[in-house]
Amino acid sequence: MKFYDVTELAVRNLRESILRNSLTTVGISVGVASLVAMLSLGIGLQQLANRRLQKSGLFDTVVVTSRRDLRGFNREQEENGPTPAESPALDDAARQKIQQLPDVAEAFPDIRFVTDLRFDEKPHLTMVSGMPFSAKNNDAFDGMQGSFFSSETGYEAILQKSFAEELLGKKSKFGEEANVAEIAKPLLGKTLTMRYAERTATTPAPGASDSSAGTAYSVISREVTLKIVGVSDLDPDSLRAQARARVFIPLKLAQDLHVMQPSDLRDTTNVVAGKPAYTSMQVRVNNPKNVQTVEDAIKKMGYNTFSIVDATRSMRQFFAVLDLFLGIFGSLALAVASIGIINTLVMAILERRREIGIMKAIGASDTDVRGLFFAEAGAMGVFGGFLGVALGWTIGRVINVGTNVYLKRQHFPPEQIWFVPWWLVLGAIVFAIVVSLVSGLYPASRAAQLDPVQALRYE
């Protein structure tokens, strides 16, 4: 019998016992739905974790330091690279060079300084960090209250939540999450006074050698007023370098202010000095998978580098195991459904025993009969698969909506914890068909083996 004839007859046979076959199909769809819902939640959680980690900047950032400051991150780098005295300085020229490397999104100096900030006439000592303007787009400030800097040189500040609490004289208890919105409300628009040490170049003393040109400077204490434009809940203990600071100002402003840096003192004795050098630099790579390549290229330039590459691998491994377990639990319902298919088809053989006998008497081969029952099982799998994917998608969506309602009540930003990729849709349908066909093997072969004489006698 031709394929379309087998399919047509199978569908018509399924329609004849519509209630029983529908219930069996619903059984399959529940199995598929549980599989899809479980895996879509697993995948969603994995993506959520990925997003969170990406936001933390842990996996797309390479920290670059000069070997000249003798604080190499890796002993091997120091042993194999050029000697510290021969290694290049980490200055603006190096930044331009690194920025031009393939797969590098941006490279910016790490400007940080501990200083005194006054708010309501009270002094607060903290770390201030220059934040590149591009950070506006890399969603590191998701959940931030207020707005990002209005310009690259604006006299504006974004406060870390705990510092904002300190300014207000509040202290959240251990384990309690303070609400950023509530903290930000009284602070946004207000001003801070920042005191800092400005480095200004001076003319070299008469008789000094040329090599000391540009390295002589004077330090002047200055004050600027900064407007508080935002309060962020970025974790200050995360490894993202700027996050170790609790007040952020635009990077360009930080550079323009010529704030005295710890490396400045060392530079006064450096023979290659003359231009301002940076303590460290951060290089953002366009994709975490390219981190290693970029790191290698920077090392070749004679700098020390540091990144976390392997952490994503172990996280992927954890989620692979989680998805496997979720998949196994999800498949249990499908295994139960497969018993339903066997039961339905065995019942159908009993009921249609005479019909099978008639078909054989008028010329149906064993293959035709087997194919027919096989196709019925397959058709139930196809219908069950599609219905199950739709049901699983709906369940996942409902769980997602429910979770977001809960998160909203707890004053957390909404999260996408559920994701159905196209391969899961296709895979679930194919899996449902395969399970149905395997379940149909025994009934189909039993139907094919029926003795036509016995079958025709059956009433």
Added chain:
Amino acid sequence: MSVTTSNCPSAVETSDLCRHHQMGDALIRAVDGISLRIQPGEFVALLGTSGSGKSSLLNLIAGLDRPTSGQVVVHGQDLAKMSRQQLAKYRLQTAGMVFQSFNLIPSMTLLENVELPLRFAEVERGQRDGLARQALDRVGLGARVRHRPTELSGGEQQRASLARALINQPRLLLADEPTGNLDSHTGTEVMSFIREFNESMGMTVVMVTHERALAERYAKRLIFLADGKLVKMESLEIATPASRGAES
């Protein structure tokens, strides 16, 4: 594997054909050493009381059952040597069957029932519909193609069953008590169709019946069975299509 035995001119030939069943301790000899020969185009009636083995013999000739021993050769093909697949093909192409209880599939319309053997023969869909309508027209059911068997009378169902048996133009028609569930009028109607196909298409007909009068009216030869054995054969003085042609 070839199952052709010889250039045998017979339509059906059995030799020492046996079909025994073991029922507990008892051995049932449904067919017990029957040897007979049926000529192509012949109309033969198998007669006997209930349990005489006539339906068992018909099932063996139809390839629905396999002999315990002996041979059954149809148009040169030894059915005992055929595989299940070959027997299915034989039932599809060589032997058409009509049953006492019509055996139409109740969930299908008459058209679908009649075109079912064409599906098994992998005839194209477009061609199938025309052939099935033609066959139903031939038995006077052209207007009932969309009806289900349960919506028809017994005579109409048997005519539809006849149309289905003949759709693949078999050389052999096997009828198991074709009028058993019909009144005499509709029985005669159905038998007239069978005779017409026997005469016009030269189709060999083997009919099982327990009505001697019916057999004498339509068959050329009567074969009597009792306890699975062939007990008597009677040739009747009925003009065959060939002899009619010679007479005219």
